[in-house]
Amino acid sequence: MTRRTLEDVARAAGVSLATADRALNGRPGVREQTRRKIENAAQRLSYRPDRAAAALARGQRWRFCFVLPLGDNVFMSQLAEAVRETAAWMAEERADIELVHVDVFDGPVLAHELARLGPDYDGFAVVALDHPAVREAIDALVLAGRHVVTLVSDVPTSRRHHYVGLANFAAGRTAGTLLGRFVGARLGAVGVIAGSLALRDHAERLAGFVQALSEVAPHLDVAATREGRDDRERTREATEDLLNAHPGLIGLYVIGAGKRGAVAALETARRAGDIVFVGHELTPDTRRFLLSGTMAAVVNQDAGHEARSAARVLLAYCEDRAINAAQERIRIDVFVKDNLP
């Protein structure tokens, strides 16, 4: 039982190959009635165009641009590496991916870059700051017929086609529930160190964390949130500050980067492993901290999955194909020391 070809459809519909082709590819010059006849035949035969042949004939290659932040954040490095791997793979799917680093934390700069890059690409995956200028730049790209997905960090009010990333509120809730249940009935304070609350994702995680924690462990006392700026040294200082202000600290949630600083402070105070420490993103560091017992759990987003998903989604939009929602949903991974990959 060989596959149906366009010729089968044409024959079944009683038209020529040319007409069937025109009809199914939405080209003009086909009566509505004939078009329906052909579409019915295609349906009946469950005709699916051979992707390989179509691709070959079209000979088109898509150009995608991935815009990532400047700077050497571990997670972003993982993401960049994942994008490079994805690029190698997508090259065989007729898509060329280029990776551009931009200071995404400066709205106008990012917006300007997007506008500049616009004409060169069919699709964009952007780690986007939620800033009015960025929103406008994204909308302009979409209106110009480009496809845009936001990556890791969303701009929900823009016209972007898709968001590839975590539900950050739920991720924060997950951290809160885990920390609350790990602490158990013990009494004391819980500290939180965010990168910066100006970032949408950190603010959302914090809100989720506080909400879930208050549900599962209402007896706990949440200390005022410190900002660690995703920096090791500042996170260390913030942790020391927390330990001084709350001698009865029993839980610590670090939302952003800089976890090595927190661990250094915990170790100096001889509280490592004693305080329930939960954070985000699986890196060589956090992996080590899980195994040593210093961290209790890590809530993670899979950079490889995000890169692949963004590429698949862009390709699907370009080729006007359906998206497999289950496959493209970014999971909120929970890692303890036993289920590390």
Place this chain on the structure above:
Amino acid sequence: MTRRTLEDVARAAGVSLATADRALNGRPGVREQTRRKIENAAQRLSYRPDRAAAALARGQRWRFCFVLPLGDNVFMSQLAEAVRETAAWMAEERADIELVHVDVFDGPVLAHELARLGPDYDGFAVVALDHPAVREAIDALVLAGRHVVTLVSDVPTSRRHHYVGLANFAAGRTAGTLLGRFVGARLGAVGVIAGSLALRDHAERLAGFVQALSEVAPHLDVAATREGRDDRERTREATEDLLNAHPGLIGLYVIGAGKRGAVAALETARRAGDIVFVGHELTPDTRRFLLSGTMAAVVNQDAGHEARSAARVLLAYCEDRAINAAQERIRIDVFVKDNLP
């Protein structure tokens, strides 16, 4: 900058298209020296054959057979549905997937079916019982040039090419660590109900669970393991039995199916939400139990991912392409009520 074609490689190597083709496709009639020259040129130009064109020219379609258990286990139903979705998707990748249900718990029957199906397919994904007859059947398939992956349940001593499924020992450890940490400092007994310890995956999960629990909560008392046969009623009885034998029960681990029975028993005894209940596989039931607080955590394997992964791996083997290990690794998902998909 257009893509490199085979013609570019041939020209760069100073040979004809025919020779380059022979060399890169491993056909005979090429001197070793010439072959190297061509391979170097291909490398230099970073030549990647256009998959679409190759597929079209080869015109080959692969036939894969997915062998799943008879019976109406919820997880297996999810898996079957995922296989059907994967089949629809793989149809465009030149692979036809057929789904066969067999009584996989009967080694000789399964082995006989595999032998019977062997000639009809290029690849098999089998939910396999670890039984000598099955191992031999798998080995025979492999020796006959078929590609075989085990799915969900492995036969590690066979010649199967790949295992698509969980590391069950680690999954058990994950459950143990979570349960132990959730219980905290409380004293009491922990009950375990397995489907059947004759199944390799349940036995491995149990061993992992006990090991991790003894590390994280050595003060806990693990009750003798009951068998629930993956059946609701028997699991209910086993749970009641546990509750009677251990009035101080504070934790419950259900390795297989039948969790509704366990919950019924817990509710009757008015212990739901009080006892820390951890189990496997996210289903509509366990999802509800997480949200209601009856279950504390679910350790899951993603049926959709497993189906897609098995198909991708089979295709990669058939086309002699590399496998993306990171993409194909089956995660040990941890779900609490806050990170449900």
Place this chain on the structure above:
DNA sequence: CAAATTATGATGTGCGCACCTCATCACCGT
């Protein structure tokens, strides 16, 4: 009803590759 318009058919081309045949050429041992 003729002219203009539109729908359809017939036919061809090329995408990049796999695979085939046949001719040629270099090199081998005898």
Place this chain on the structure above:
DNA sequence: ACGGTGATGAGGTGCGCACATCATAATTTG
């Protein structure tokens, strides 16, 4: 110098489709 052997070149074919052109048939319009 001979035939035998293996390496290589030259060229063709077809995969299924997108897309183009031109001729012809059907339909609409003034």
